[in-house]
Amino acid sequence: MSNVKKRLLKEKIAKVAMQASGITITGSLFFIVGTILYKGLPYLSWEMISQSPKGGFYIGKEGGIFNAILGSLYLAGFSTFLAAIIGIPISIYLNIYIKNGTFTERASKLLFDVLFGIPSIVYGAIAFSIMVWMGIRASLLGGVITITLLTIPIVVRTVDELLKTVPVDLKHVTFSLGSTRWETAKMFLRYIKPGIFTAILLAFGRAIGDVAGVLLTTGFSDNLPKYIDEPAATLPLAIFFQLSSPIPEVQGRAYASALVLTFIILIIVICTHLLASKQQKHKI
Template identity: 80%
Template sequence: MASVKVRLWKERIAKGFMLLSGFLVTGSLFFIVGTILYKGLPYLSWEMVSQLPKGGFYIGKEGGILNAILGSLYLASAATILATIIGIPISIFLTVYLKQGSFLSRLSKLIYDILYGIPSIVYGAIGFSIMVYFGIRASLLGGIITITLLTIPIVVRTVDELLKTVPADLRHVTQSLGATRWEVAKVLLLFIKPGVFTAILLAFGRAIGDVAGVLLTSGFSDNLPKYIDEPAATLPLAIFFQLSSPIPEVQGRAYASALVLTIIILIIVLCTQYLAAKQKKHKM
């Protein structure tokens, strides 16, 4: 009887901790989003998202953040495309061409797990070193190089995990028909196609929201980059610079910029959820 009461108390305590954890996480989310809305919404306007910064924008005068919005889209899109082109073949090689469970396979996946967890500032330092070696100045190209290095492990590990969900029978049937490894890989990619788009969106979301990786590599400019070797502004850097200002109006614009970035991330999350649901339905 006593043991039953002890188990019941343990269950109640565990349930209490789970509810508390859920409340803290959810409350933190609402607090962050609420703060951004409260402080940023009054400063958000069509002029702000459709105009380039004018003289004195960072001391409270007219202008907008169009340079940062488009700069972020340019950088994140190019880096995600490159990471996808490089990352998906690596995932196929690790899953299809390497013998599963072998030392090389386990070592490769361990390395990408480590790369996945390395802070973005480290990638920024690596990207900066590459730029110095090749004589590349702080520019859109420098930011693309750094963010590509940052997002490759995301694509590799996400696609690798998706390939693990493919039924073994599908691979065996394909191989029994005399298909080559490349043909097997194409069948597997078709099976996880919605999931691959999810991986791409995850990489894009990480790319567009990163600040440490581009702090030393992309530079900053009030103009739109016409060429890839010109400095490019990004939303995270625009938020950072505006929050550093002592002028309340500029700080309010920083929260408005954060709201724009949050909306972009929200759209990416919704698309990811849709594709994940589609992938789950496809499996069934």
């Protein structure tokens, strides 16, 4: 067999493998979404979305998951805000105040790569230890501490990749004009502004869907979260507890809760793609 035929054969094999992978992933996505719709849609109602659990909700009685929806939004919102105001300055410092290629720069980015891959249950255990040391009980505050630790590496690494898209010549020009590093940092932030919102949305999506970390630190409550030092329900935890029930109606409510969470994630994904497209146009 000639080299040309071998190359064409490899090309065909690679094409078939990529098509098979795409079909498998797409099919898995439709299967998951279809299962959630099929099992959850019959149990989804306005009363379920707008009401808090009432007595016996987890054994099939009246009520809803409004407290879990609100708790998830509070938890993800506060955590993402803290992760953004901590993570963005870290990325700016690593890319502008530290020279590229130095040991400090490479070690710092490697550290955040490692933190990015650590399972959320580990962050939950670390946050739980911090809570015990500080005398904080399981509460919304404990969940915020956990999810903030979890999402800081996401923000840092995403913004770091965005800053790599800034032309090197642009950095040299700003310095040659006598700009300080802080003035250069502000210019970079304006350049990647749409991408920063994308990073924040990615962190928010990761925060609102986590269950392992908040299982140890947030607690659970049927009441609406009014204060940050009170236990709070979240959608992932509500799904977990409802699926653990042997009652078919409660299990159906779990799939309905999963449908609500999926809808929220879908909105986040759409916004992320829109902002990514805007960032691409901005670069062009």
